[in-house]
């Protein structure tokens with residue numbers, strides 16, 4: 001039950017959030033190597049070739065040259081990197097925005113560290129800016145951010161629920177976890193790809209979602225920050241917004257920055273210098289003000305995008321934040337490091353004397369003296385010389401780009417505050433690592449690569465998830481269409497419908513069920529409300545709730561009820577209720593070649609009438625699917641208002657190509673058994689599920705018929721039935737086995753029967769791409785069996801046979817049974833039906849399978865031996881019992897194996913197992929049934945049948 005709920009939630013959330021997640025994955029992956037890509041695109045700007053023998057300029061000279069190159073501009077910050085191939089960076093202040101307009105960021109430009117020349121704006125930054133905006137906001141501002149946050153939460157749920165849903169029984173078996181194989185096709189391949197990739201990438205998705213939520217979900221961020229002892233965003237916001245927050249400690253730490261925000265400076269936890277106000281602090285660009293992460297280096301390079309922010313109140317810290325253009329180690333700045341300090345702090349006290357600017361050379365020397373080798377240093381230049389200088393730097397051996405240190409120098413160049421990354425609390429360091437964790441950079445290049453690949457996996461999930469979903473829908477629709485009506489009481493019924501008419505079916509191999517639904521469809525078309533029920537669940541109370549009922553039942557075994565109606569036959573039909581208020585009609589399917597023709601229908605009829613039910617019309621008995629009897633049934637329905645007498649259409653037969661044939665039991669004492677592969681015609685989209693059948697329409701080979709007729713001294717060209725020659729009549733008829741060699745033409749004609757299709761269980765599943773059959777050639781005195789001869793002997797490989805798929809709902813692996821352990825029992829060619837179920841189970845990684853199979857000799861009579869052994873070896877078949885009847889003096893059959901394993905049988909059924917039996921009715925099915933009754937008790941066996949946990953496809 002829980003699994004079902006998780007499954008429903010998983011697919012629902014998956015298909016709703018899937019597309020956004022795919023977009024986030026793609027855009028995330030695109031950004032993974034953004035610095036490298038931009039550098040490749042912009043040689044001479046983002047990667048510098050040092051002139052021979054040249055050394056980079058010192059900070060003071062660089063500042064001077066930059067200002068000389070951009071006369072009239074104010075420099076907000078300067079970043080220098082130790083890598084000689086990377087440019088320095090300068091952020092220039094922008095003019096203040098018109099009143100009421102949001103504050104704008106500074107303009108970031110790259111600078112040649114050897115000449116101090118400001119370099120041209122690099123190419124490609126606009127593209128990456130858009131990619132980043134898509135990744136974070138879906139280009140839809142705050143609404144987009146909320147959606148991204150929700151989708152990140154969904155990703156956490158999908159990862160964990162996916163793990164739960166695919167959790168293999170045999171956890172220790174690695175193959176159970178990584179079950180995808182290129183040999184799989186269709187749904188199995190999609191499912192396995194989805195599950196295996198999900199498992200492989202699980203940690204990456206959890207990591208990227210849990211870190212991504214940090215920027216997208218404010219509450220989450222605040223909670224995490226407070227749990228880790230880092231300042232909450234709201235506190236940051238307040239500090240940034242409050243006028244004159246000076247004097248107190250302030251933090252615009254990396255926690256305030258968005259992904260890609262801030263760079264080293266973003267980590268600054270500022271303890272303000274005495275005369276500093278919060279407004280002067282180097283704050284992380286981002287959210288301190290508005291929760292929105294400012295744009296990446298990309299945007300800043302090209303000049304300034306208007307802040308997406310709400311306008312800062314004059315005099316607030318946000319407006320006055322000194323810019324920082326902190327650099328990442330790799331030399332390409334990250335998202336939105338820049339916020340313009342475009343006007344001097346309104347509230348700063350006027351400086352009586354203007355001291356000369358602090359020497360950046362000295363500041364850097366001091367830092368190197370204190371901290372050792374450094375990688376990157378950013379000077380956040382104060383708006384006025386009397387204000388302190390903020391410096392952010394990265395140690396040469398820093399673990400990642402966000403492991404920044406901050407220092408504050410007062411106007412005299414004295415170091416006032418020094419906050420080392422290593423001295424931060426573990427929580428603050430973790431908060432500072434959120435971004436590198438998100439990108440994988442925390443784990444170096446392998447981490448970035450893995451995160452990029454897992455991000456690229458998200459679109460694959462979206463596609464496979466959608467394909468699986470559409471496949472499910474298509475199957476559900478096909479089933480509904482097969483049923484003909486959408487539900488037991490269809491949607492287009494008169495609203496104030498009276499008590500619906502009951503249509504109860506009892507079917508072994510699906511014909512009665514199909515006809516019941518067709519009947520329901522016809523009645524619905526005539527405006528008659530109907531309720532369709534299997535007799536498996538029908539009891540007296542339900543029956544008494546109807547005034548009119550139609551029973552569509554077949555007979556099985558030896559004049560008995562089909563399995564699903566056994567309980568009804570035994571328990572309900574042994575009672576003596578009054579059924580006087582019920583009028584009923586009956587369509588009874590049978591076959592005259594059985595002694596108890598329509599046995600179950602007849603006993604049901606007797607029971608109903610014996611207890612007062614009256615007939616609405618004469619019962620229609622169908623011998624062997626005879627079309628005339630079905631037409632009669634349709635006419636009978638006129639009593640109930642059905643006027644449309646168009647004959648019910650069966651699926652047409654189609655020319656399937658026999659592509660391969662191989663005898664699987666050479667040397668067997670039994671008749672030859674063949675594995676056949678059949679392909680649908682090009683234009684036919686064949687669809688079936690395990691348990692289904694094919695029907696083959698046999699037609700005798702002309703030369704064979706001619707020989708057979710001549711052997712009886714009959715002229716093949718003499719007149720036969722209905723204007724056909726005798727040869728044609730025989731070719732399209734049942735094979736008349738046992739007809740004596742001296743039979744005359746009239747005897748022959750009197751015994752010709754209408755052609756009846758032969759049914760075979762399908763041994764393959766749809767992902768195999770073809771129908772596989774396991775067909776035993778039946779050999780008679782007069783030749784081969786009609787259809788089996790056609791399939792196993794007379795049709796050359798490469799030629800076609802007339803075939804159609806036939807749903808066999810009675811032997812389906814229902815949704816309920818898919819979740820259960822399965823006991824698969826069969827013999828001979830019955831292995832076909834069991835193989836299809838096993839394939840379904842293996843594809844779904846369901847290993848609680850117990851196979852009990854038997855034939856004559858172990859050496860030659862185990863079809864699909866390699867496949868079965870491989871499944872057993874890999875744990876896909878938990879238990880396998882093989883019974884070879886002729887390998888020892890006494891006969892041992894599957895029922896004996898089952899009886900020997902009575903304790904386990906009981907245990908499996910107690911654990912909820914379903915039992916599927918496929919193979920011979922004579923001997924095997926009866927023997928197995930007897931063992932089940934003996935071991936489990938008849939009540940339980942009946943209950944299993946009625947609830948669909950005991951299903952048989954026996955013949």
Ligand SMILES: Cc1cc2nc3c(=O)[nH]c(=O)nc-3n(C[C@H](O)[C@H](O)[C@H](O)COP(=O)(O)O)c2cc1C
Pocket residue numbers: 506507508509510511512513553554555556557558559560562589590591592594595596597598599624625921954955
């Ligand atoms: C193994 C087996 C046993 C059958 N036994 C009988 C029988 O005893 N009496 C009868 O009239 N028809 C018998 N039939 C014929 C079926 O009732 C007939 O094929 C019917 O159309 C099947 O309908 P269903 O697909 O709804 O089960 C039997 C068919 C099979 C395959």
